Amino acid sequence: MKNTVYIIGHKNPDSDAICSAVSYAYFKREHDGMDAVPCRLGPVNSETRFILDYFGVEEPLLLENIYTQIKDIKYDKPLTVSEAWPMLAAWQLMQQSGSGTVCVSDSTGRFIGLATLGDLAKVYLSEMNNIGEYSIPIKNAASVLSGEIINYGGGRLGGNILVAAMSLDETVKRIKAGDTIIVGDRPYIQKAAVEYGAGTIIVTGGTMPDRDITDLAANRGTGIILTSCDTFEAVKCISQSIPLSYIMRNSDIVTFKENEYIHEVTNTMSHYKYRSFPVLNENGAVIGLISRRHVLDYESKNVILVDHNEFSQTVDGINEANILEIIDHHRLGGAITDKPILFRNQPVGCTSTIIYGIYKDAGITPPPAMAGIMCAAILSDTLIFKSPTCTPKDTEAARGLAAAADIDIDRFAAKMFEEGTSLSGKSLEEIFYTDFKEFRTEGLRIGVGQLNVMADLGGIKKELLAYMQDIQKKSGYDLLLLMLTNIVDEGSEMLWASEHKDVLETAFSVNIDGGSFYLPGVVSRKNQVIPPIMRAVRKLS
Numbered sequence: 001m002k003n004t005v006y007i008i009g010h011k012n013p014d015s016d017a018i019c020s021a022v023s024y025a026y027f028k029r030e031h032d033g034m035d036a037v038p039c040r041l042g043p044v045n046s047e048t049r050f051i052l053d054y055f056g057v058e059e060p061l062l063l064e065n066i067y068t069q070i071k072d073i074k075y076d077k078p079l080t081v082s083e084a085w086p087m088l089a090a091w092q093l094m095q096q097s098g099s100g101t102v103c104v105s106d107s108t109g110r111f112i113g114l115a116t117l118g119d120l121a122k123v124y125l126s127e128m129n130n131i132g133e134y135s136i137p138i139k140n141a142a143s144v145l146s147g148e149i150i151n152y153g154g155g156r157l158g159g160n161i162l163v164a165a166m167s168l169d170e171t172v173k174r175i176k177a178g179d180t181i182i183v184g185d186r187p188y189i190q191k192a193a194v195e196y197g198a199g200t201i202i203v204t205g206g207t208m209p210d211r212d213i214t215d216l217a218a219n220r221g222t223g224i225i226l227t228s229c230d231t232f233e234a235v236k237c238i239s240q241s242i243p244l245s246y247i248m249r250n251s252d253i254v255t256f257k258e259n260e261y262i263h264e265v266t267n268t269m270s271h272y273k274y275r276s277f278p279v280l281n282e283n284g285a286v287i288g289l290i291s292r293r294h295v296l297d298y299e300s301k302n303v304i305l306v307d308h309n310e311f312s313q314t315v316d317g318i319n320e321a322n323i324l325e326i327i328d329h330h331r332l333g334g335a336i337t338d339k340p341i342l343f344r345n346q347p348v349g350c351t352s353t354i355i356y357g358i359y360k361d362a363g364i365t366p367p368p369a370m371a372g373i374m375c376a377a378i379l380s381d382t383l384i385f386k387s388p389t390c391t392p393k394d395t396e397a398a399r400g401l402a403a404a405a406d407i408d409i410d411r412f413a414a415k416m417f418e419e420g421t422s423l424s425g426k427s428l429e430e431i432f433y434t435d436f437k438e439f440r441t442e443g444l445r446i447g448v449g450q451l452n453v454m455a456d457l458g459g460i461k462k463e464l465l466a467y468m469q470d471i472q473k474k475s476g477y478d479l480l481l482l483m484l485t486n487i488v489d490e491g492s493e494m495l496w497a498s499e500h501k502d503v504l505e506t507a508f509s510v511n512i513d514g515g516s517f518y519l520p521g522v523v524s525r526k527n528q529v530i531p532p533i534m535r536a537v538r539k540l541s
Contacts, residue, residue: 047420
């Protein structure tokens with residue numbers, strides 16, 4: 001298993017989710033020597049893109065899920081051979097390696113079949129008379145006989161195998177055109193075999209045929225192999241020269257691609273009794289053999305969660321992952337791990353504030369780019385220190401990071417929010433999911449999005465409401481909210497879609513008439529929206 005650690009912010013990432021993942025991955029690489037990779041679980045919004053571009057930082061890797069794939073685990077290296085290989089060479093390779101399977105590839109390297117010791121034994125033990133059906137290359141026969149090719153002839157063995165151990169008269173009676181003749185140092189029979197149309201002559205005992213015989217064979221197109229084997233050994237070896245293309249299994253073979261998920265592979269394996277399954281790369285070449293023992297005992301992918309701890313907000317497949325750490329500033333949402341982990345959860349306005357503290361505790365000054373993105377995340381999450389979630393630690397961290405990044409907080413924040421609140425070219429989906437989080441309480445599925453604005457959105461609000469109502473019905477949400485948080489006025493207009501208006505009226509002590517209502521002074525989803533909704537749900541339940 002590769003020791004990569006994926007550092008992940010929440011779905012529909014905001015600036016803090018992205019910047020925390022990037023800056024903490026940098027810390028882990030520099031301080032701990034960890035192969036840490038920052039990841040994102042959705043597109044980068046316009047505000048975050050401005051931040052990354054401003055400080056020259058690449059956006060994190062887009063992660064679709066954290067399920068373990070074949071490429072993440074250890075599996076057996078394959079024995080890969082050509083389809084033209086003689087059976088004996090394959091058997092010898094298996095004996096040397098201790099493996100009972102060879103994978104067969106064509107001339108382009110693509111996997112076309114496999115052969116096991118059982119497949120080879122079945123052919124070896126079967127009676128073999130007519131070898132013409134196998135079209136054995138003469139070089140295969142010479143290889144297994146440790147022999148020398150004197151004449152190539154037609155280049156292949158064919159016909160029946162005939163051991164010329166009887167008289168000349170009896171021998172010529174049995175020879176048919178194209179047959180393979182095994183003969184010792186008997187020149188008169190060697191010559192007669194050529195004259196009667198033998199396809200190939202295997203001369204045993206290591207004695208070179210006479211020149212007139214080799215010349216005649218060359219003229220007649222008869223192949224000659226010279227071997228030091230005796231006749232009995234030669235007969236045994238011929239069957240072992242059959243190319244693997246005739247022995248291998250090339251149908252009903254279950255193969256896997258290296259990017260397939262282990263849970264799916266395990267399910268497929270359960271339907272077959274095969275011992276090993278070939279693993280192919282994207283070009284169709286075999287790169288390994290995987291068996292049940294590999295998928296029953298493997299290491300999961302390693303992850304660190306930042307800016308969230310609720311599994312409903314994190315990457316798909318988290319239950320299969322090995323969670324090493326969680327760094328967050330939100331409520332505890334029921335994360336479950338199978339062993340103790342490092343969990344930093346602090347009541348501050350931004351996860352980047354916590355991460356800056358980790359840098360300081362380690363005696364590390366973040367480089368300007370890392371300092372800049374952490375400062376920007378704090379300014380975004382705390383609305384330039386105006387949010388009720390903002391603490392003195394956030395303010396102190398932002399000012400220290402701004403100095404390290406050499407930026408003016410007010411001028412930078414003004415430009416950041418200007419870029420971040422622009423809706424130009426965005427679809428309704430992009431606007432609604434700019435910063436969206438889902439949570440569950442008392443059996444209700446609730447989604448709350450937040451969009452920072454600097455002015456009233458006008459007619460687009462009706463379009464957003466219609467979009468939310470459609471999503472609420474199709475996706476099974478009990479309650480959907482979109483906070484249009486005005487940075488200047490320090491309040492939020494709440495667009496809503498739900499059958500639970502009573503929950504909202506109870507939570508915020510308002511009378512709702514229509515698809516929206518305004519909450520002055522409310523700018524924090526974490527502290528001012530989600531907690532009262534949860535209390536209202538419990539009260540009404």
